[in-house]
Amino acid sequence: MKYIVTSALPYANGKLHVGHVAGAYLPADIFVRYLRLQQQDVIYICGTDEHGTPISISADKEGITPLDVVARYHASIKEAFDGIGIEFDNFSGTAREEHYQLSQDFFSALHNNGHIQPKTTLQFYCEHDKRYLPDRYVEGTCPKCGTEGARGDQCDKCGQTYETTLLKSPRCKICGNEPEIRETKHWFLQLGRFTDQLKEWISHKDYWKENVRNFMLNLLEQGLIERSITRDLSWGVPVPLPDAEGKVLYVWFDAPIGYISSTVEWAKKLGNPELWKEYWLDPETQLVHFIGKDNIIFHALIWPAMLMGQNTRYCLPHDIPANEFMNLEGQKISTSRNWAIWVDEFVKEFDGEYLRYYLAANAPERQDADFSFKDFQQRINGELNNVLGNLANRVFAFAMKHFEGHIEQLDLDEESQSIINEADKGISEISEAYRDYQVKRNTKSIMDLARMGNRFFDERKPWVAIKEDNQHVQQTLWVCASLLQKISVAISPILPKHMQKLREMMSLPPITAWADASVRNDYILKDIKPLFTKIEDTAIEAELQKLHNMAKPEQPAEYLPVKPEITFDQFSALDLRLAKVLEAAAVPKTDKLLKLKIDLGFETRELVAGIAQSYSPESIVGKTVVMLVNLQPRKIRGIESNGMILAAHDESGLHVVLPDGGSPGAPVQ
Numbered sequence: 067m068k069y070i071v072t073s074a075l076p077y078a079n080g081k082l083h084v085g086h087v088a089g090a091y092l093p094a095d096i097f098v099r100y101l102r103l104q105q106q107d108v109i110y111i112c113g114t115d116e117h118g119t120p121i122s123i124s125a126d127k128e129g130i131t132p133l134d135v136v137a138r139y140h141a142s143i144k145e146a147f148d149g150i151g152i153e154f155d156n157f158s159g160t161a162r163e164e165h166y167q168l169s170q171d172f173f174s175a176l177h178n179n180g181h182i183q184p185k186t187t188l189q190f191y192c193e194h195d196k197r198y199l200p201d202r203y204v205e206g207t208c209p210k211c212g213t214e215g216a217r218g219d220q221c222d223k224c225g226q227t228y229e230t231t232l233l234k235s236p237r238c239k240i241c242g243n244e245p246e247i248r249e250t251k252h253w254f255l256q257l258g259r260f261t262d263q264l265k266e267w268i269s270h271k272d273y274w275k276e277n278v279r280n281f282m283l284n285l286l287e288q289g290l291i292e293r294s295i296t297r298d299l300s301w302g303v304p305v306p307l308p309d310a311e312g313k314v315l316y317v318w319f320d321a322p323i324g325y326i327s328s329t330v331e332w333a334k335k336l337g338n339p340e341l342w343k344e345y346w347l348d349p350e351t352q353l354v355h356f357i358g359k360d361n362i363i364f365h366a367l368i369w370p371a372m373l374m375g376q377n378t379r380y381c382l383p384h385d386i387p388a389n390e391f392m393n394l395e396g397q398k399i400s401t402s403r404n405w406a407i408w409v410d411e412f413v414k415e416f417d418g419e420y421l422r423y424y425l426a427a428n429a430p431e432r433q434d435a436d437f438s439f440k441d442f443q444q445r446i447n448g449e450l451n452n453v454l455g456n457l458a459n460r461v462f463a464f465a466m467k468h469f470e471g472h473i474e475q476l477d478l479d480e481e482s483q484s485i486i487n488e489a490d491k492g493i494s495e496i497s498e499a500y501r502d503y504q505v506k507r508n509t510k511s512i513m514d515l516a517r518m519g520n521r522f523f524d525e526r527k528p529w530v531a532i533k534e535d536n537q538h539v540q541q542t543l544w545v546c547a548s549l550l551q552k553i554s555v556a557i558s559p560i561l562p563k564h565m566q567k568l569r570e571m572m573s574l575p576p577i578t579a580w581a582d583a584s585v586r587n588d589y590i591l592k593d594i595k596p597l598f599t600k601i602e603d604t605a606i607e608a609e610l611q612k613l614h615n616m617a618k619p620e621q622p623a624e625y626l627p628v629k630p631e632i633t634f635d636q637f638s639a640l641d642l643r644l645a646k647v648l649e650a651a652a653v654p655k656t657d658k659l660l661k662l663k664i665d666l667g668f669e670t671r672e673l674v675a676g677i678a679q680s681y682s683p684e685s686i687v688g689k690t691v692v693m694l695v696n697l698q699p700r701k702i703r704g705i706e707s708n709g710m711i712l713a714a715h716d717e718s719g720l721h722v723v724l725p726d727g728g729s730p731g732a733p734v735q
Contacts, residue, residue: 067352069108070345070381071098072325074357075115078139078159079124082146083406084437085399088392088425093505094356095152096426099559100500103580109345113158113328114140117302118317119202125301126240132301136161142410149413150421151562156332160303160320164334165327169320170306172372173295177307181260181375182253182295188231189298190218190245192238198250198298198312199238207234224715226658226679250298252313253305257290260371264290267370267382278388281684282366284651288661291654293368295319322369325355326380345381352384359388359685387503390430390685394437395613403618407437415609416601419561420446426560429506439610443601454516454553455598458568460523461546462594468532471591473543482545485522489515489552493583496556505560512557519549547572547589555583568597641696642734643667644725645711650683653703660686661705664693667731671695674707680720692723692734 073090076082094110101108116136125132140159147157158165176182190199204218209232213223218230231247238245268274268282295316296305302314326346333341345351355365365386373380393399399406412421424442427449428435465473478486492515499508526542551574558565558577566576573590646665653659658676660683673693677686692712699708712723 067106067350068345068348069098069101069106070325070329070351070353071101071108071110072353072355073110073112074355074361075113075160075321075324076143077118077120078114078116078136078143079118079120080139080401082143082409083399083401084394084409084412084421084425085392085406087150087152087409087421088428088430088435088437089358089389090356091147091152092150092422092425093387093389093429093431093503094354096505096559097354097356097500097503098153099562100497100580103555103559103577104497105579109155109329109332110153111156111158111325111328111332112154113156113160113324114143115317115321115324116140116159116161117314117320119200119297119299122299122301123202123239133161146409146413150409150418156328156335158324158328158331160324160327162327162331164330165320165324166303168327168330169303169315169323172323172376173315173319174306175377176255176372176375177253179375179377181256181371183256183292184251184253185292186249186251187294188247189250190230190236190238191248191250192241192243192245194241194243195238197300198248199245200297200299201230203239204230204233204236204245205239206236209234251309252294252296253307253310254292255295255319255368255371256292257368257371258292260374261286261290263374264367264371267374268366271385274385275388277684277687278362278366278386280649281362281651281682281687284649284683285363285367288651289654290367318364318368319372322364322372347378347380349379349381351381353381355383355386357386357388359390359682362386362388362682362684390432390434392425392430392435392437395439395610396436405613405617407613415605417599419564420450420601422560423450423509426505427509431504431506439606439613443603443606446598447600449513450598451600453513453520454557455596457516457519457523457546458550458571458597461519461543461550462571462591464528465543465547465589465591466594468539469543471594473547473589473591474540475544475548475586475588476537476540478541478545479538481526482541485518485545486548488518489549490584493552493556497580500559508556509560512553515549515553515556519546522546544589548586551585551587551589552583555580564597567595571595571597639696640694642712643693643695644690644728644730644732644734645693645695645709646690646730647686647688650686652678652683653705656703659703662686662711664691664709664711665730666693666695667729671708672705673709673711674702674705675711675713677711677713677720677722681722686722689722690725690728690730692725 071094073094076086098108098110121132121135124135144157190204192199201218205215207214208216208221209228210221210226211224213221218233236245265286271279296313297316298312299314303320305313305315329342329346333339357365370382373382394405397405424445427445465471492511496508496511523546528539528542531538554565554568555577571591571594573592643666647662648665649663651661653661658678660675660678662673662675664671664673694710697710699706714721
């Protein structure tokens with residue numbers, strides 16, 4: 067069986083931060099390294115996403131070309147990946163000849179098969195610059211809250227989105243003049259044509275995360291809407307139609323095609339230009355996309371539809387192990403505020419594999435995680451050093467002192483054999499967990515093997531037994547060394563360089579297969595050095611100080627006036643209850659509404675909530691919320707809404723009230 071593993075293409079308009087790595091890149095790299103230990107035929111493909119309005123704006127501001135912006139960040143991102151040992155078979159980019167040609171071929175096939183249709187829309191046009199203005203090239207006064215400096219399609223102050231043409235007092239960001247509204251033609255992907263095919267395909271994905279699969283099926287039941295796939299821009303893949311001059315493919319359309327074009331580039335580099343077809347055109351190939359949860363719809367619905375609409379029969383995604391988000395010191399990572407840990411800077415201060423270990427041990431697999439410098443220090447010092455490093459140090463030191471570094475395998479007593487049997491069972495479970503992307507679980511399981519070795523060493527007391535029973539001591543040392551050998555294989559997808567260093571000290575060959583964990587060896591120790599080094603408090607304090615110094619201050623909050631007083635009886639009339647969200651789906655043709663199915667314990671209800679800009683459907687499913695249950699029902703977009711969930715709103719967005727515990731139906735008093 068062949069595998070294609072991809073990570074979401076990082077956008078070439080900024081540097082790489084730890085949140086990116088935790089969500090899409092480290093989990094994929096670990097999975098690929100594991101597959102190779104299992105002797106699987108796998109390629110790991112990625113590249114930078116190099117089109118879109120933000121890159122054009124950056125280029126305009128700096129007086130350089132978009133390609134200059136792309137080249138700078140492509141190099142920066144690749145350097146960061148190298149610093150933490152993320153190894154791609156090919157790391158390409160979407161502003162390359164192979165990608166342009168393939169993207170145009172994709173568009174043409176969909177267009178010729180009737181899946182793309184033109185439509186006239188309204189858009190701002192700058193007479194001074196003689197160009198249509200995409201959303202981010204326009205700013206003005208927010209039509210919702212009246213804030214000046216709002217973007218063309220969204221206000222950062224109130225968080226609301228709107229049609230660009232509703233913006234008040236619009237100004238062209240290039241010249242400052244007021245643009246006019248003109249008609250323009252764009253092309254739309256008719257997603258509804260793929261509804262039945264997508265339903266049939268997703269219905270068999272019972273191994274996907276349940277909330278992701280149910281989210282997709284709910285969207286399909288709601289009905290898919292057409293998606294615009296072109297933009298009036300000069301930077302991007304030109305639309306291959308005679309009446310589409312000055313238009314390019316929208317970045318979300320051409321970006322996933324980059325997975326294929328990067329593979330084409332890989333095959334050419336190997337001198338076998340047709341090799342890519344053996345992977346992408348084999349229906350048995352397992353295509354696995356590692357992404358963040360914000361990319362689920364694109365990879366689970368739109369991208370498969372694009373593949374289904376081709377005349378060439380490409381393999382479809384096998385799995386999409388979407389991860390949650392990584393926060394930083396209790397706050398959301400914000401690149402605009404510089405509240406982030408930039409990978410290229412981090413690896414100048416700390417070992418890149420320390421970051422790999424921490425992000426693996428703290429992986430945001432099923433819920434958002436938090437990067438804390440203090441916790442990072444504790445994990446490295448308390449686990450890598452004090453558990454795994456300590457086991458190696460004490461075993462090696464004792465063997466060097468009493469046996470000249472030679473640890474021979476002997477017939478094992480019952481106690482020693484039981485430790486080996488338990489370790490082999492653990493190694494088998496760790497293997498299965500890697501196959502199921504459970505990296506966080508595996509870091510704990512592997513550390514438990516090291517803890518078992520330390521406990522065994524303590525219980526056997528070789529410093530006492532050496533006076534009377536050399537064979538007993540040799541068994542102890544061999545069992546502990548054998549555990550280290552097994553650990554070296556099990557954790558090598560996470561710490562490849564450190565495990566190679568460990569094996570060199572034990573005179574073991576490089577790891578070539580998962581089965582290397584079970585080979586029985588004699589061990590000859592050499593060039594013994596500490597496996598890990600501790601992180602000092604001063605280093606952590608310096609990083610925290612730098613983080614806070616570099617972060618841009620948040621704008622002071624503005625508060626709405628307190629509403630008029632109400633009586634206690636008026637308040638008592640409100641029936642507030644805990645409720646669990648069972649299902650969630652976007653309301654068609656809206657940007658902010660979700661349709662929710664709610665469990666109140668004694669009954670289920672449906673309601674419409676305006677939270678879609680802050681919460682994706684899959685992120686709210688399963689959550690317990692506070693609900694006003696005796697609000698008079700009303701129709702919203704043709705849906706009867708029976709209740710209201712509580713949420714707060716500030717400059718950072720909307721925040722649904724999520725109680726810590728409680729059962730559906732419990733009254734809030």
